[in-house]
Amino acid sequence: MHVADITISFSSEPKFNEYMKSIKGYGCKLVYTEIEDYELLKVYQGANFTFEIRTYSMDHPDLYKRPPFSYFSIYFNTNYGFKQGD
Numbered sequence: 001m002h003v004a005d006i007t008i009s010f011s012s013e014p015k016f017n018e019y020m021k022s023i024k025g026y027g028c029k030l031v032y033t034e035i036e037d038y039e040l041l042k043v044y045q046g047a048n049f050t051f052e053i054r055t056y057s058m059d060h061p062d063l064y065k066r067p068p069f070s071y072f073s074i075y076f077n078t079n080y081g082f083k084q085g086d
Contacts, residue, residue, distance in 0.1 A: 019072055
């Protein structure tokens with residue numbers, strides 16, 4: 001388990017796109033992707049920081065419908081414990 005240095009949550013698609021553009025602009029590379037239950041996890045890593053982007057879709061046809069929302073967690077690479085190529 002990792003302890004995030006910063007976590008940001010939001011449900012605005014324009015804000016999500018703004019953060020993704022910034023992360024890619026820093027030269028970060030996608031190093032891991034996973035889909036489980038209602039969660040999409042993507043991990044981007046650069047020279048100094050690791051970004052975990054978790055997007056949740058709570059659209060269940062029998063129970064409820066809720067717009068997707070995302071969490072961005074930002075770690076110093078020294079605190080994350082996962083390096084590109086591992």
